[in-house]
Structures are given as structure tokens and as C-alpha cells.
Amino acid sequence: xxxxxxxxxxxxxxxxxxxxxxxxxxxxxxxxxxxxxxxxxxxxxxxxxxxxxxxxxxxxxxxxxxxxxxxxxxxxxxxxxxxxxxxxxxxxxxxxxxxxxxxxxxxxxxxxxxxxxxxxxxxxxxxxxxxxxxxxxxxxxxxxxxxxxxxxxxxxxxxxxxxxxxxxxxxxxxxxxxxxxxxxxxxxxxxxxxxxxxxxxxxxxxxxxxxxxxxxx
Numbered sequence: 001x002x003x004x005x006x007x008x009x010x011x012x013x014x015x016x017x018x019x020x021x022x023x024x025x026x027x028x029x030x031x032x033x034x035x036x037x038x039x040x041x042x043x044x045x046x047x048x049x050x051x052x053x054x055x056x057x058x059x060x061x062x063x064x065x066x067x068x069x070x071x072x073x074x075x076x077x078x079x080x081x082x083x084x085x086x087x088x089x090x091x092x093x094x095x096x097x098x099x100x101x102x103x104x105x106x107x108x109x110x111x112x113x114x115x116x117x118x119x120x121x122x123x124x125x126x127x128x129x130x131x132x133x134x135x136x137x138x139x140x141x142x143x144x145x146x147x148x149x150x151x152x153x154x155x156x157x158x159x160x161x162x163x164x165x166x167x168x169x170x171x172x173x174x175x176x177x178x179x180x181x182x183x184x185x186x187x188x189x190x191x192x193x194x195x196x197x198x199x200x201x202x203x204x205x206x207x208x209x210x211x212x213x214x215x216x217x
Contacts, residue, residue, distance in 0.1 A: 041075030
């Protein structure tokens with residue numbers, strides 16, 4: 001009987017410990033992501049120092065570094081990138097990485113720092129150069145190219161970076177891609193080249209500029 005009571009008490013203690021430990025973890029989790037949302041780098045640093053995993057995704061499955069770079073919360077990003085256990089290429093549920101987000105946002109300095117931490121410049125499917133082509137800037141493009149980004153990379157639908165830039169990105173990025181060796185004559189599976197993509201987007205001046213570049217190539 002005493003042995004049975006002892007086992008019951010041990011079980012109750014275990015359940016109570018697990019319950020309160022779970023509550024404590026949930027509280028830290030909530031505090032951490034509230035701090036991420038407020039760009040509260042001091043609180044994020046303090047929680048990381050207490051052992052919170054810098055790679056823990058939020059409720060949407062997004063690592064905090066991607067969230068911080070997307071939202072321009074650079075104090076939080078600073079705390080995260082300094083952490084030794086950071087997995088710099090941990091993707092979100094859309095398979096986007098922090099370097100892809102920095103490329104899209106035109107954060108050239110952050111792109112450089114992420115590459116310095118070992119971020120992959122070339123990836124199968126969507127890659128950072130396709131993101132900088134869609135919305136980044138020339139400075140960030142140059143960072144990627146210097147690190148060995150493939151100027152001929154294609155997205156899963158078969159469009160090249162120059163086609164993406166002609167359709168969605170900045171004109172100077174499109175022209176810089178051509179200067180770096182991208183061929184505006186390359187077509188996607190739908191038969192569209194960079195000039196056609198620019199015209200599809202109503203960007204006749206860019207299409208004409210690419211035509212001139214093509215003629216000089």
C-alpha cells in the first residue's frame with residue numbers, strides 16, 4: 001500500500017512539474033514574440049540569455065529573424081544574428097530564408113552579414129537573387145553577385161531573375177542584371193522573355209532599354 005501511495009505521489013509531482021513548466025514556457029514564448037513585434041531587442045537578448053531558442057518559429061511557422069527583417073525591427077535582428085545557435089537558413093512555411101527577405105527588402109548590409117554567417121546564396125527553386133530582382137535594389141544585388149549568386153537562376157515556374165525584374169522590380173536592377181551577364185532573350189516556359197515581361201507590366205521604356213542592351217550583347 002505504501003509503495004502504491006509513493007508511486008501516486010510521484011506521478012502527481014511529475015504532472016504538477018510538467019504543468020507549471022509548460023506554463024512557464026508558454027509565458028516566455030509569449031514574451032519573446034511580443035518583444036519581437038515591438039522591436040524590443042533588450043528583452044529578446046535577455047530571454048535568449050536565459051536559454052530561449054533563437055530559431056523558435058512563431059504561431060505562423062516563421063523564424064523570428066525573418067519576421068524582424070521583414071518588419072524592419074533591426075534591434076531584434078541584431079540580438080538574433082549575434083546568437084551562436086542561430087540557424088541562419090531556417091526557412092518559414094513558404095520556404096523563404098532570412099537572406100531572401102533581406103534581398104526583397106533591399107537590406108544590403110544585412111544581406112552581407114547573413115552571408116557572413118553562412119547563409120546560402122544559391123538555393124533550388126526560389127533563391128535570393130530572384131527576390132532582389134522582384135523588389136530589392138542594386139546594392140543588395142551586388143552583394144549577392146559578389147558572393148556567387150547565379151545570375152541565370154530560375155524560379156519554379158521557369159522565369160529568370162531578369163524576367164522577374166522586368167515584370168516586378170526596379171529598372172536599375174533589371175539593367176544591372178544584364179550588365180552582370182543575364183540574357184534578356186532567355187524565355188520562360190510560357191515563351192516570355194524580359195522585353196515581353198516588361199511590356200506585359202506596361203513598362204515600355206524598360207522594354208526599349210533591354211532591347212538596346214540585347215542589341216549590344
